[in-house]
Amino acid sequence: MSFNREDYKNVKISFEARRKNAEDQLKRRETEVCSKLPEMKKICDSLGDTGPKIYAAALEGRDNYEQRLADIRYETEELIRRQKKLLSENGYPEDYLDIKYRCPLCRDEGNIDGKMCGCMRAELIKAGYESAGIAGLCGKMSFDNFDLSYYSGEDRANMELVLRKAREYAESFSGTGSGSLLFFGGTGLGKTHLSVSIIKKVIERGYYCVYCPSEKLFSDFRDERFKNDDKTPSKTAKYGECELLVIDDLGTELNGRDIVPYLYSLLNQRINSGLSTVINTNLSHTELLAMYDDRVVSRLFGEFLPYMFTGRDVRMQKLKS
Numbered sequence: 001m002s003f004n005r006e007d008y009k010n011v012k013i014s015f016e017a018r019r020k021n022a023e024d025q026l027k028r029r030e031t032e033v034c035s036k037l038p039e040m041k042k043i044c045d046s047l048g049d050t051g052p053k054i055y056a057a058a059l060e061g062r063d064n065y066e067q068r069l070a071d072i073r074y075e076t077e078e079l080i081r082r083q084k085k086l087l088s089e090n091g092y093p094e095d096y097l098d099i100k101y102r103c104p105l106c107r108d109e110g111n112i113d114g115k116m117c118g119c120m121r122a123e124l125i126k127a128g129y130e131s132a133g134i135a136g137l138c139g140k141m142s143f144d145n146f147d148l149s150y151y152s153g154e155d156r157a158n159m160e161l162v163l164r165k166a167r168e169y170a171e172s173f174s175g176t177g178s179g180s181l182l183f184f185g186g187t188g189l190g191k192t193h194l195s196v197s198i199i200k201k202v203i204e205r206g207y208y209c210v211y212c213p214s215e216k217l218f219s220d221f222r223d224e225r226f227k228n229d230d231k232t233p234s235k236t237a238k239y240g241e242c243e244l245l246v247i248d249d250l251g252t253e254l255n256g257r258d259i260v261p262y263l264y265s266l267l268n269q270r271i272n273s274g275l276s277t278v279i280n281t282n283l284s285h286t287e288l289l290a291m292y293d294d295r296v297v298s299r300l301f302g303e304f305l306p307y308m309f310t311g312r313d314v315r316m317q318k319l320k321s
């Protein structure tokens, strides 16, 4: 489990900014109240001396350290009591001079005793949806809203199996060595829906994922090929690095023949590194062979676990209803 490194770096920076903002806001409130109430200024100054007092007590030696510590704690609690009373008497909320972290559990540090806090995990998942390219899709598509009522008879039984297998795949995904899937079948049978559901779940479980419509994958490879400087960041590196890559609608790209060797090399690299890929396509085996070379097709059918989507076009059924 490794989340997207770039997302992790950015979320860490935003947590540091949160902490600083909470501290700045507290300073601003302190300055405001202390300028109005001289007694509060004395209390705040005394509270500010707590750290140095503990340090001095530690230097004094072991014999009376614990007693000194208890005394300092008592004095501090007393000061806080007076502070709250004074705030309340002057029309301020009692917690006006408490630091307000967005997450009181981890004090906006993102971890508690070395373990990631739920708040940071939620931020990383949100960032993961964005960086994986599914922010707009994941609100609409999940395992829970995959509607089997659009399939009937044998198709229903088949699609129940496909849904169960897709869910199991996502829930047991464990990074390298998790295998790859190939979804094929006609249009409107839920291939994109289940692909997005998988990537969504795998992101939530903390893995670095990328979703890419085939058209975009091909155009990124083409841009990369014609790039004539080393300064522009690579558009395609993430396709080779991520723990799960989803290629949506393979075969819908236009004039992609020149990019086929890049696709082969990407698939090969991912297979050899044990990285997982989910590909969906409307094309049959014969159509895939006509569109790509047999090396690509043999990789797909040799290394990916294939699932055939069957039934009547769900989008058309929805339009008619």
Ligand SMILES: [Zn+2]
Residues within 6 Å of the ligand: 103, 104, 105, 106, 107, 108, 109, 110, 111, 117, 118, 119, 120
């Ligand atoms: Zn937290």
